[in-house]
Amino acid sequence: MKHIAIIGVGLIGGSFALDIKAKYPEVDINAIDTNKTHIEEAKSLGVIDKEISFEDLNQMDLVVIAIPVDATLKILPKVLDNIADNTIVFDAGSTKEDICKAIKNHKNRRNFLAAHPIAGTEHSGPKAAINGLFKDKTNIICEVEETAFKLQEKALTLFKDLGMRIRYMNPKAHDKHIAYVSHLSHISAFMLGKTVIEKEKNERDIFDMAGSGFESTVRLAKSSPAMWTPIFQQNKINVIETLEEYINNLKHFKTLMEADDFQSVFQEMESTNHIKKILNGIK
């Protein structure tokens, strides 16, 4: 690999740029971003080498798309129109069904690998880019069989070099499960933040009472609405299903409290406690 393009130099795109540069010092990192401030920031931080345009994509060995999922839907066909025969393109979006549908019949479908690296923080923009973000993280690949074998190999070698473990999944299953283990967590945190802020808006000192428990539970409420709104939009049906189940579980807990059935309240918590073991498994 010699020439790499990052479309969207935020947290994810910027972190790919940093890790790729660290692993392959000979490559040049090119970037496309509608946000010119981000381009300048990324250049001055040494995250990217220079800005390019879509017409330059046919010079690239690899194109990484790391922009909000609604923008990916619009941009990906244009990217595939502009690349060379041996360019591999992958995305990093949190939804996979719509994107796979959108380019299903594109003549360069074989140049695209649908990916979802499960990595990130609640921060955004090129300043949020981190060295080693992808180490020991899971990368979910969808419809691998639709990508040309040699190009798959190129991407998979990169993922392995960055320390990621690979899981293969179909787009439908990906979107359904990720709604539970990621999207719901974000809504849960945002609404927790909202509930507390609404109550405590006139009493700023009260946040002195907020210890590390509140802080970790609400952490995801710092996430970017521009990134998350289109995710919820594209994964609407699955997310609504998870929300319904979550709301029902909360209502049930409330009903048990109202009925003074604290033995059942205890059991509700105890039967969830083994999340410890499950979480240890994902370390």
Add this chain to the structure above:
Amino acid sequence: MKHIAIIGVGLIGGSFALDIKAKYPEVDINAIDTNKTHIEEAKSLGVIDKEISFEDLNQMDLVVIAIPVDATLKILPKVLDNIADNTIVFDAGSTKEDICKAIKNHKNRRNFLAAHPIAGTEHSGPKAAINGLFKDKTNIICEVEETAFKLQEKALTLFKDLGMRIRYMNPKAHDKHIAYVSHLSHISAFMLGKTVIEKEKNERDIFDMAGSGFESTVRLAKSSPAMWTPIFQQNKINVIETLEEYINNLKHFKTLMEADDFQSVFQEMESTNHIKKILNGIK
């Protein structure tokens, strides 16, 4: 201070023992715990020096009560019956109204300071005790005026030596606000864990998809049900109120999604984003 008793040598009691011993190496740390395994563990870990009984409490300069809040209600009067005139007793429970009521008319009320150090982890037992747990943490003191001045001073000097900042509050306000900034977070995490486990119970591999976002949001679901059930019981009315508001906010979010009103979905998240600043304020 020469003789200190810790009632309940778990995470909180054990951490007080460690920090007090580090700060005042000359004191002996005595313990009372109905769980004999915890006593043995705490001894072998060097967290405590020896086990004592209630009859020995009149030898103590300080008694720290760090047990579930229902047990505190039962034990505290007995503790106050047994202490000497210059013994200061404080608790560390997450509810304050019931405990203050329970000993309101006790003849040794002046020997008790109602405290809530906002510190902890999701772990429990003497093995979970940590050096420096209380450093830079908030300690909420309720009804300070009910405690004898000289004994207040003794406790406050200790809290300052351990690096804590003090906030004074009445028990009613404490219980109301802590329901929002702590108790609700725990239920939110427990029910998130439940929702995901229920869905994914037959698909263990799916937790490979759970990144750090899910992990931090669900962290509190590892907490001890034995500790949290009596907290929810004692703070029932406030906790139910927070749950109602939280459920309503979640329902509203779902309604917006169902109506395809993603502009409002965006705004919901954006208006909560300033939780960043609030959380930076509590660091």
